[in-house]
Amino acid sequence: MSCSPLFAALLLLSTIVSFCSGDGYDTPFGCSSTTITDDDRSSALDSMNNIRQDVANGRGLDVNLQALPAAKNMYKLLWSCSLEDQAETLAKQCSSSAPSVQSGQGYNYVLGSSNLEAQVYQWTTQIEYNKLANPSDGSAAVKEYSNIIQAKTTQVGCAQATCSGNMAIMCIFNQPNVVAGTQIYEQGTACTASTDCTTYADATCEDGLCVLPVPVSTETTAAGATGTATTVSAPTTTATGPTTNANPRPELNQWCPANGDMLDRIRTIALDAHNYRRSRLALGLVPKNNGNLLPAASNMRKLRYDCDLEKTAAEQAKQCQGRELNPTSQGGTQQNGNWMPVTASVPYRTEAMRESVKTWWRQVKLVNGIGMAVTFKTHHLQSSIRWFTRMAWATTERLGCGVIKCGYNFSTICLYQPGGNIVGSVVYVKGTSCNCPAGYTCSVSEQLCVANN
Incomplete structure (x- = not known):
């Protein structure tokens, strides 16, 4: 089938848009959801990756303010718009208990008063008050922190929803929940070169974290499609x-x-x-x-x-x-x-x-x-x-x-x-x-x- 030069150009443009605005490590992420903004995504992702980087390089502190063992093969998290879409659907259920996710996925969920940025921060502080066992002993007190630092996880997507004065916060990871017996990460030396990253192929090393290439989607989208972002109102x-x-x-x-x-x-x-x-x-x-x-x-x-x-x-x-x-x-x-x-x-x-x-x-x-x-x-x-x-x-x-x-x-x-x-x-x-x-x-x-x- 042949097509006109104009149609071909539009098709190419729509494909380029999809290439440039898909999942990623930084803004613009190109996600269609309007429950959070790119600033929200960037803040949540940076918080998680900073914690992972600290653990990988032996800078993480346990409940006794002693250094956690350093980690090898710790991967940098990439923001996934598809995981965010799933998280949004589940967050909008405003459930008092954790919703079910797909097989092979893990999640952090809470129905409370904090927005996404504040809640991610609270999850990262669980280590300040509770002991972390590796392999995990299944402690619920550090469940969310453990999911955040699980070394094999490479993608995350989060969403928030307003629920009768509360906020439902849902983050979904592309690895199953950390449970009793799960090795959260392998102790060792953080990467200094791409050859140190052996869990997945084609990774490079960046400041102690292994970084996978950004997945490229060739699915065509309508050129110029945009969404309207909303933000959580500021406190008094x-x-x-x-x-x-x-x-x-x-x-x-x-x-x-x-x-x-x-x-x-x-x-x-x-x-x-x-x-x-x-x-x-x-x-x-x-x-x-x-x-x-x-x-x-x-x-x-x-x-x-x-x-x-x-x-x-x-x-x-x-x-x-x-x-x-x-x-x-x-x-x-x-x-x-x-x-x-x-x-x-x-x-x-x-x-x-x-x-x-x-x-x-x-x-x-x-x-x-x-x-x-x-x-x-x-x-x-x-x-x-x-x-x-x-x-x-x-x-x-x-x-x-x-x-x-x-x-x-x-x-x-x-x-x-x-x-x-x-x-x-x-x-x-x-x-x-x-x-x-x-x-x-x-x-x-x-x-x-x-x-x-």
Whole structure:
């Protein structure tokens, strides 16, 4: 059959579109689903691959803050639009239990209050609180983390759906779930050359991860077909001042449009990482350095993001001093600061924010802390436990952060109001979680107290 030159050109164009916009390791992914954006896909994929890269290179830490054994033949995950489509279909069922996936696939699923980016981050923190056995002992406490780092997995696709005020998050992997007896990864040396990648053919090596070529689909699609992306609405923020967007890409800066130095993705990480840990503390699930769990908290507030605090934090971060400006202050506005180098596992400000929050919080497991009476004492002002208590102070309600790249380092500052670290005061009231004072409503899924105004 013959065809006109015009028809042939259109056919070629449609094929090229399919070649250029299929599955991949980075934007544009070319997926048709509109429940998440390419920014969402990139953030989730980067989080998973950064964790895999850390494990492969022996930089992953276990529950005791000891290095996990390095891994050989750890493959970089590729985003699969077809897996995303399956995940979207299942997420929209809004099931209270995990939906069934196809044979040969694994999944991470939750019905809760977090969006995709925040939930992936929470899955990657399971290792901070639970022991990981390899081969797996089938522990449900690290099931999602284990699926994320399973070495033979090469593709993932995720989706989210709104379900009567909750969010259903579904990620599907192209390897079965890790179960008891599964070897999560083979211990060894991370790849340095393509010849080290032997599980699958045609892989190259990139920073310790084996990278497969992007699959090329020749299925023709209608040229010019597009979708309309939607995003999850931002949480309540407080701000004053002009509303003109100071960022040249306003769509990335909706929470605090007058502040051009930060992005919503970084703000989301900062806020969710803080509230996730405060929720764990409220539930009595945070261990001290001796392994004993701190008591549950009855009055733990859910933090709100404050744009004015962010503006100040960003200005302080720009000083590139890499430290707290007033470490022994009490009350008022409290500040946590962190200075860390740009590395393969921390290449962007998003990761610098994540790692800074981890650094501040993990002091509760590293140093002598606040004791079971949860009282802040004079000597705590000179201890790094003060970083943890700033994050954990129950009556703190507002958070604002800034992270700036200073040469080959990141400077991260977070500010807290009303601040804690008041000598002689309790960090929180011990008791049944979510016994909220007047003017607050309990967030049942988090066991945090949410201000009514």
